[in-house]
Amino acid sequence: MDRREAVELLSALPFLGGLPLPPAAARRGARFVRELQAEPARQAYDPKFFTAHEWQTVRLLVDLVLPKDARSGSATEAGVPEFMDFILVEYPDNQLWMRGGLAWLDTESHRRFAATFVDAGLAQQAKILDDIAWPARALAGLHHGVEFFNRFRDLTASGFFSSEMGVADIRYEGNTFVEWHGCPPEQLRKLGVRYP
Secondary structure: OOHHHHHHHHOOHHHHOOOOOOHHHHHHHHHHHHHHHHOOOOOOOOOOOOOHHHHHHHHHHHHHHOOOOOOOOOOOOOOHHHHHHHHHHHOHHHHHHHHHHHHHHHHHHHHHHOOOOOOOOHHHHHHHHHHHHOHHHOOHHHHHHHHHHHHHHHHHHHHHHOOHHHHHHOOOOOOOOOOOOOOOHHHHHHHOOOOO
16 A cells, blocks of 8 residues: 555544544635636635745645545645645644644654754755654654654645545545436336336
């Protein structure tokens, strides 16, 4: 199972109440991103919550969680960073873990590689993420990073799979008209019933 498949599997959690994010929040965030993307002369998004450095980190990190593949674009292309910014402004209870987690990520990257997470190399970034992505295998001293990354990954999945691109990625076919002509005659005979 690749990373995208794993995150797609995790994306079912919002519908089961597995995220600390109300389903209505995901819908509002997705609507916000759709409206942003529909603007004819779309300009660079100006984040309301994230600092410039945090914004750069978030854009990198969401694409490491859900990169572009043959089936769909990346999390950034789906508007996930904008979704996160909207959620963090609308639901301020999430701000502390996000800002603290991004600071933890930079601190850990500085400790290991003498560079911020964004400035570290791809292999170094992957090493940090591999150490915090699997809670059961994480070292005890990394529990803050594990908690942050689990929440970040869930929010990334919520943003991506509630976007138009994400819905197309999972090949969602709901909300479409299905014409049903009743039970096939051979099945009715097998059941010993018939329509009146």
